[in-house]
Amino acid sequence: RANMRWQRNLVLVGFGLVFFYVTSMCRLFFRTREGQTSSGGDEPTGATSQPPESSSVEAFLDSTVEGQLPAAFQVALKNYPVVPLSDVKIVFVLTYYRAGAPLLNELLSSDDKTFFNFEPLGLFTANGRIRQGREHHAFGLIEELMACRIENVPLYTVWLEGTDFHQRNRFLSKLCEGGQACTSPSHMSAVCLRSSTRVFKFSRLYLSQVANWLKRNPGMAKSVRVIHFVRDPRAVYYSRRRLKWCTSSPECDKASSLCDQMRADIDGFNELVRQLPANRTQRLRFEDLVANPLNETVRLYSRLGLDYTGSVSQYLATRKSPKNAPNRWKRKLSEATLNIIEEVCYDVLETLGYELLAPEVQEGELE
Template sequence: MSRRLNVYGLCLVFGGSLLLLASQQLANPRPHPHPHPQQPQSAAPPRPTAPTPPPASSLSHNRSQLSIEEVISLQRARIQHEMRDYRFEAGSRGLEGLTPETGGTPRRSLILTTWRSGSTFVGDILNALPANYYHYEPLLNFDIVQIRGPPHAAPALRNLRQLLDCDYHGPGMEEYLHYGRAHVWLFTHNERLWEHCSDHPHLCWNATFLTKFCRLFPFQSMKVVRLRLKLAEELLGDDSEGPRILLLVRDPRGVLQSRRHRDWCPGQPDCDQPALLCADMVSDYVAAVRMAALHPRRFRVLRYEDLSLDPYKTVSSLLDFFGVDFHSSVKEFLDTHTKLDLGGVSSTFRNSKSAPFHWTKDLDFEDVWNIQSECFEAMAHWGYNMAHNQSHLMSKEFNPLGEYSVA
């Protein structure tokens, strides 16, 4: 009997040992035999293939506690990876020649327009470039206004200069970052930054981190919808390595039709009044003629409709103006964003050939006529043809687009 009890006891001990071992294995699983590659100790050269950077989680058990330098090192490796197949100009210093942290000068692209004129689409095209840092609507904290002069012109231009210089410590930046904490879409469109904001929220609004992070990037893009062109000319200055400016123009009938779908526009004179919109378009035309003559290599005009009708050819020419390569990532963006209408009013997934002309179906002729009566001069400058009556508006013979020139 005692012998049988001993056998039972041994079985219980053995079984308990197996259960304990299994529970330890579940609590502490063995590492995967092929972990993510570790980051190199020194920066990789710009052209050779760089290792795929590991996710932030592989660097720390608590991602929210990563230091500024750890995040900067991680992003530096990611940029090297993104730029691995980028075609640099012959004779250039490659990536080092374009990154401020290595004494280089980034390619800075500034889109200047007004609300609902296609800037989200153009901004996303530029942001499809590898290693692009996107300053999305940096004047958001000025509210729903158009800046044409004092009192907002000086602080607005100061903020734009500081951001283009990756300076988040200067005057006005504290207010800018304070606004961003409560209005996060100021940063969410800057996808490469926002990924780290999500993982490391203690760094996201830190001026020291933002300055260092911005200085890693070879490309910067900025879209501005609250500043008129005559003021933006100051950003060109005499520095040939400064930003290149694109004035993006859209038919005022399409602009005002699109703004009706935004709840922040009605009741705001600078947004819902055709007379103010078209006075700005006339002012922009006068400034564009002057700037095209003085800065032919650093200033360009583009109608949103022309881009939409021939996106691949227009984007190729546009990127050439900005001094950047028509990278495969940009082509992929165009392939996926210009064929079908998907998403809401802010989506950039559009049938590009029809998107600019929705107004011809959504507005009745009374609305069209009211806009045209306020915008005759602006439409003549920018080559937009008048609709004469409802039948003309709805006919296949009506072409809203005519010729224009700023030469």
């Protein structure tokens, strides 16, 4: 059954990529025709515009949704105003598989009006980084999601139906209550438009790709914040070794591949620091967030200008922090394995402030 679900997801992804490409080309064609035939051609298009606010809930009805909308959803559409895109704070979290990101995900999505997009680029690749040939379409999807134009990418929501990713979006999931509205394009857009913060979690993007995209779209840099969320690569390696799907993937299984990605992202983050204002970038270590969640959260929110609300404070007060998890790998990895990882990741460990642990060994094999 697991294989059948995996094959079904692959088919959906394939159809999604084809449909996304075709619809993107169609939109580009019609926008070009409109620009050629309209007399007022100075009005900009793209991710900087949003649909106008509707005067009624009926404007968001979707024929693909059967039955009555949850009461909480209807109340939210009436009581929450649409937030202009110019007032929205966009947060990109770039990290790695098994780097402890769920802790940061829950923290950032704990506010009542945060729309959380969990791994939206899973539509383009199963577990690797986005290659150059798909980069244009990947950022095309990101731009549509930033502006809440989810109706423009319906196959993205079809792909979402095969996942539980909408459950990571606290603002959406508490309103849609697990029903069809959770993945309905128009209803997702309606909730998204009412969010004051929109968070994107990526493990499939290089920071250099974000830097290059912002260079091409300087207007978007005004609202984008970038968090480089890291964890000790030895801990990431240990965590990945327990996942069958990861051990069968050379890009995920090898410590050298992990540190190649982290090394590239360190350079990409440095480029973003030079490119963006100081209050738009932050590197955060998983170990620091676990050890001192309150101080690290206050520092992060203050630096990036995020709203430290009562919901965030309540989350920190009630969540149990996994204090033992960050150091479990130290007891589990052999000295030989530590030595090999530290040899290929030496500069990454040093740059990120992690202490070397392995003594020199003459013999030993990687576990």
